[in-house]
Amino acid sequence: MTSEITLFVNPTAGRGRGAHAAQPAARALRDAGFSVRTVLGADAEDALRRAREAVAAGTGALVAVGGDGMVSLALRAVAGTPTPLGVVAVGTGNDFARSLRLPVRDPAAAGRLAADLLKGGGGRDIDLGRVGDRWFGTVLASGFDSRVNDRGNRMRLPVGRFKYDLAMIAELASFRPVPYRLTLDDRTERQVEATLVAVGNGTSYGGGMRICAGARMDDGLFDVTVVGDCSRTTLIKVFPQVYRGTHLDHPEVTVHRVRTLTLDAPGVTGYADGEPLGPLPLTATCVPGALRVLAPADAPAH
Template sequence: MTSEITLFVNPTAGRGRGARAAQPAARVFREAGFSVRTIVGEDPADAVRRVEKAVAEGTGALIAVGGDGLTGLALRAVAGTSTPLGVVAVGTGNDFGRTLGLPVRDPSAAARVAVAALTSARAREIDLGRVGDRWYGTVLASGFDSRVNDRGNRMRLPVGRFKYDLAILAELAAFAPVPYRLRLDDGPVMETEATLVAVGNGTSYGGGMRICAGARLDDGLLDVTVVGPCSRTTLLKVFPKVYRGTHLGHPVVSVHRAAKVELTAPGLTGFADGEPLGPLPLTARCVPGAVRLLA
């Protein structure tokens, strides 16, 4: 493995934590004997082009320094390649890092985890979700949660998971169940009204909401959490349980597992890794061992 690694940095992640995190992370890698190259794109498309070029040229590892959005871009560059990915999670939600049990908002500790994996030549193969040509590591959200995600992403304050709590309260005003058509693998089409359908490769979104608490990153399957139609009162009771994952036992919640999930519903946009995928219908597939992770 080459001793050169690439830091992929989002300087605006976590209200500037990305820029501040790059230096201590780079210092850890240099002290371990690695040569560090830093990439900051002019925009997401430019950043992805630069990172894909670094991967094609044989960088020893790609280290994503930012939040889930930047990590999603990094996944696009390394998925299906032999280039390992490290994550220095310093964004707002950091759900990919949380799912992997990585240090969050501690760039030096996260860099040391990556260094340990690099120097011992060990990388963990994990699954990814894929929708069309888009890869994701955490959860595909649709329904009430995608609307909350959209609103939360547009809020500047407060920081962290609390903005999503406020977004939940704001979205409740227009809350209504949605008619879904859901197909798992090649099974029959299921028609149901639902508050939301979440398709998880990982366990959480929204800064620690463990919507797919039972999801595993190496089982070749996606976890599908369906929250059926319910009142605003019930939803307010169920949602706080999401942070502990205990909502899965509620009668209004059902869980399925499949390698392929087809979602159809009117007027909804799917989000994955906190970023918009596009309007439904969408088909998500689990790709086993799609990325080598330094964890």
């Protein structure tokens, strides 16, 4: 393994935390004896091209500095390769890092952990989800939650997470359950009226909302959370439970464990790791051991 490590940096993550976080992370890696090269890129596609070039050239690791969007981009460079992925989580949600119990908003600690694991030949293999040529590490969202994303992304003001709170209130006022057709493992077809369907490789989205609280990242299966035909009142009452994962006990919530799933519903966009995938129908496949990640082997995979 080469001693050169590539930092894959989003300078705008966390309202500018990405650029600042790169420095202590790089310092920790250099102090451990690694040489560090930084990849920025003029835009997402340029950054991805540069990251893929670094992986093809044999970099010792690709370390994503930013939030879940940056991790999502990094997966497109390292998934299915032996190059390990490190994460310096300084975004808004950081759900990928949370699922693996990695340091959050502590770039020096994240850099030290990555260096220790690289020196010890450590890390672990985890599953990833795949939709077409796109990979995801945490959750594929569809339904109410993806419509909140749609509306929030169209809003210019306010900035930050508050606009998604306003988008949620607006969606609650107009939302109706959606008729879904689900095909589980290419054989079982179910038609349900659902508020949302979330496909979890990891446990959470939205900065700690544990929508797929029982998901494991090393079992070769998705946890698919189906929230049924809920009234607005029920949805408002159940919503706080999502942060604890106790919503899974609600009678309107069903969980399926599958390797593949096709989601189909009219007028719904799928989002994975917070990034838009496109309109349904979409087919997601769990790919076992698709990623080597710099996370402790003894940390829970959920």
